[in-house]
Amino acid sequence: MEMKKHEINVAVVGVGSMGKNHARVYSEIANLIAVADINEKQGKEVAERLGVMWYKDYHDLLNMNIDAVSIAVPTKYHYTVAKDFIDHGKHVLVEKPLCLDMEEAENLVSLAKSAGIVLAVGFIERHNPVVRFVKEGLRNKKLGKIISASSRRVSSFPSRIRDVGVILDLAVHDIDIMRYLVGSDVVSVYTVGGRNGESAYETHASITLKFRNGVVGYVEANWLTPMKVRKLWLTCTQNYVEIDYIKQSVRVSEARVMEHDSMDLFRVPFEYNIREFSLKKEEPLKNELHDFLGAIEEKRRPLVSGEDAVKTMAVAFSAIESLNTGEVVEIDSRT
Structure with missing residues (x-):
């Protein structure tokens, strides 16, 4: 289905197997501003191909003019990275699984809800x-x-x-x-x-x-x-x-x-x-990211919300x- 381009500034943290595809799709449907990855070769390769900035440390993105971010780092880092972006008022899509334990997952859901932030989870199917x-x-x-x-x-x-x-x-x-x-x-x-x-x-x-x-x-x-x-x-x-x-x-x-x-x-x-x-x-993946950005624009729940992901x-x-x-x-x- 054909969908509009979203006038939303986005970034991707972690541009490995899935993250680099998030970056590719965002470059087509939104305003991709930057990518972050501790692997310099991997990060620069994606950034140069898509014409955006690469940062080794994702903390450099927290105070940038970014509305939303996809987090595709190893699962054990999901909670810390997602919490940092939520605390800075950024909408967040986290690749599945949301976290490695229920307490962290439930805490992210609570933090996003309190902050009025869209928290989506990458159940692509x-x-x-x-x-x-x-x-x-x-x-x-x-x-x-x-x-x-x-x-x-x-x-x-x-x-x-x-x-x-x-x-x-x-x-x-x-x-x-x-x-x-x-x-x-x-x-x-x-x-x-x-x-x-x-x-x-x-x-x-x-x-x-x-x-x-x-x-x-x-x-x-x-x-x-x-x-x-x-x-x-x-x-x-x-x-x-x-x-x-x-x-x-x-x-x-x-x-x-x-x-x-x-x-x-x-x-x-x-x-x-x-x-x-x-x-x-x-x-x-393109449908998933359109849904995430649409949820931000329309102030609605994404198809796979944080609450939904916690139950799974x-x-x-x-x-x-x-x-x-x-x-x-x-x-x-x-x-």
Whole structure:
């Protein structure tokens, strides 16, 4: 979708794998003023390509004429960097996960709310057009009600990840999407998985989610598959829905049994109604940053607010706890 350019001054802190793409998109849709990164080679390369200033220390940006900032530094620094910008009146988008513990995440939400600051969190798949398409179908009751959801998010080991495991890096996306589409809180989590190789964190996890409204979700994520897969399947009361995030396509299916000979179950005829939707390609990151800047201009909540991200974090941390203890973790009281 075509969107206007935002007359908002922005900066990016951390221009590694994701951050440099934030900078690229901002240069197209807003006024990118500067980037900051402690890696001089990395920072200068992005700054020179986009024609902006590079700073080694993000503190140099705090008192500049900047309205908003994307924070894409390692997760362990999210809280400190985000708090500094909130304290200086800057709107903030923090890459997921918001923080490494619930107390810090909840504190950021409280600080942003008190300061009247937009705090958005980078759950990029929420901005994929296939999610918008399916959410609309559920809202309009064209698909029926969700009974269960199952996702697979697998690929090979990423060199960029150092401080979190596969649950906070990959599975958290599907936890967020399921919460959004199901429209209900998760009340319990059970996880099995483990660690392969020399990783300090889990490299594969299978997570079962129980929602308050009775829906069950299954999340599979790993860094062990020599193939990138990003898919979601929904069993609904009226249709079976298959979502491919990479292809940005949706398949909606239903079938009914035709008249048949009850003594010949080998040849039972079915009537299938299968609809394929290949959506117009959109860059989810561009949608995400348009939404963030639009929230600032329109004084509204972003699609993924800090409060929303805290609820997803509670589920993700409970999934890690379940993996470590081997027990079902009840999270009703945490959300």
